[in-house]
Amino acid sequence: MISIPKGTKDVLPADSRKWQYVEETAREVAALYGLKEIRTPVFEHTELFLRGVGDTTDIVTKEMYTFRDKGDRSITLKPEGTACVARAYIENGLSGGAQPVKMYYIIPAFRYERPQAGRLREFHQFGVEVFGAKGADADAEVIALADSLLKRLGLNVKLHINSIGCPACRATYNKALKEYFAPHLGELCADCRTRYEKNPLRLLDCKEEGCRKINLGAPVILDYLCPECRAHFEALKEYLGLAGIDYEIDPRIVRGLDYYTRTVFEFVSDDIGAQGTVCGGGRYDGLIEEIGGAPTPAVGFAAGIERLLLVMEATGAPIPEAKGPKVYLAGLDDGCRKKAFALAQELRAAGISAETDHMGRSVKAQFKYADKLGAEYVAVIGGNELAAGVMNVKRMADSVSETVPFASAAEYFAKK
Numbered sequence: 001m002i003s004i005p006k007g008t009k010d011v012l013p014a015d016s017r018k019w020q021y022v023e024e025t026a027r028e029v030a031a032l033y034g035l036k037e038i039r040t041p042v043f044e045h046t047e048l049f050l051r052g053v054g055d056t057t058d059i060v061t062k063e064m065y066t067f068r069d070k071g072d073r074s075i076t077l078k079p080e081g082t083a084c085v086a087r088a089y090i091e092n093g094l095s096g097g098a099q100p101v102k103m104y105y106i107i108p109a110f111r112y113e114r115p116q117a118g119r120l121r122e123f124h125q126f127g128v129e130v131f132g133a134k135g136a137d138a139d140a141e142v143i144a145l146a147d148s149l150l151k152r153l154g155l156n157v158k159l160h161i162n163s164i165g166c167p168a169c170r171a172t173y174n175k176a177l178k179e180y181f182a183p184h185l186g187e188l189c190a191d192c193r194t195r196y197e198k199n200p201l202r203l204l205d206c207k208e209e210g211c212r213k214i215n216l217g218a219p220v221i222l223d224y225l226c227p228e229c230r231a232h233f234e235a236l237k238e239y240l241g242l243a244g245i246d247y248e249i250d251p252r253i254v255r256g257l258d259y260y261t262r263t264v265f266e267f268v269s270d271d272i273g274a275q276g277t278v279c280g281g282g283r284y285d286g287l288i289e290e291i292g293g294a295p296t297p298a299v300g301f302a303a304g305i306e307r308l309l310l311v312m313e314a315t316g317a318p319i320p321e322a323k324g325p326k327v328y329l330a331g332l333d334d335g336c337r338k339k340a341f342a343l344a345q346e347l348r349a350a351g352i353s354a355e356t357d358h359m360g361r362s363v364k365a366q367f368k369y370a371d372k373l374g375a376e377y378v379a380v381i382g383g384n385e386l387a388a389g390v391m392n393v394k395r396m397a398d399s400v401s402e403t404v405p406f407a408s409a410a411e412y413f414a415k416k
């Protein structure tokens, strides 16, 4: 028996309805905000993530699925969507059209992490990216989109916001961080000692218990923002107020990817344990330039679909049931079954969902099965019916029956 790789999951027919519901809701909300879908490849040149996500992040240093293809190119399965969408924006000249360019995507993403509840090696994201708008109103609109989706799905999660400034304020802040961490260097993990040299902000993202304790006393970036970044953060709060969105300021959010500037945010649930961040994002005004485009402001987020579903299950958020077929055609014997087979085909051609027996069941067993499927009507064809060219249609909800000629079957069900 060959089993599924660790950290991956099958979505079985009994569960796929929930996925479709979340995906459909996400598409509806994206449309309300004027976003169009973008689809990019599952794999990209590794270089894109080294430059985009950042070569001191855990994602890049430890978690990427990277391999050499037969042409000896280094290829990586996408660990996230933002860098891919940014590449597509540059490569396809989308910067030349009307701005902002507002896009969404639903993707699988791959990270070699230690699997646990809500943390997988293949997971799925609904992501949103807005290119070309630099104001905090765009940040607030992207947050409002995430908030609308979460509310529509019936989730009660908290929004945490922060600003991590621009490269100018980051330089002063990095200096302050280094001063704070210098006396603790010996107590930090090996990764953090490298982070201290290369990218001190990443120290705050360490998952090691020892480092996390030390991090608690570190200076916070909000105290080091330059006047422009401070004004942007104030404007964000004002726009969130205008959108009627509650938030908490959490000066400890730094996010796990290097491209962020100014606004960062996370929606966090208390209902699913340690991996409670269902959605994360922020502004990334330097990314497009970093990967070869003209300087372009941008903001976005991604929500983890598995985590959304976990919260929905944990809190009993309602998920509409999948509908059964409109009609189940039950046949008594071989001849009747053939008629049922042909009629089912006719009904489907008219856009009416229909099923029929493939198991040689008795009519009684076909009724039972149709009930299990949730069929709205069961149409029975026995010997007498076949001879008379009619079927006996029973509405399952109240057992009301009618005789319907084969010739008008499609018309009859189309009206129901």
Ligand code: HAM
Residues within 6 Å of the ligand: 079, 080, 081, 082, 111, 113, 118, 119, 120, 121, 122, 123, 124, 125, 127, 128, 129, 256, 257, 277, 278, 279, 280, 281, 282, 284, 299, 300, 301, 302, 303, 304, 305, 306, 307
């Ligand atoms: P991220 O915070 O790395 O951001 O991932 C976004 C969301 O994906 C997380 O909040 C979580 O719900 C889900 N997620 C991440 N890793 C896993 C995992 N191993 N298993 C299950 N779910 C996971 C990004 O990926 C950015 N690209 C978001 C963004 C878009 N920022 C700007 N635009």
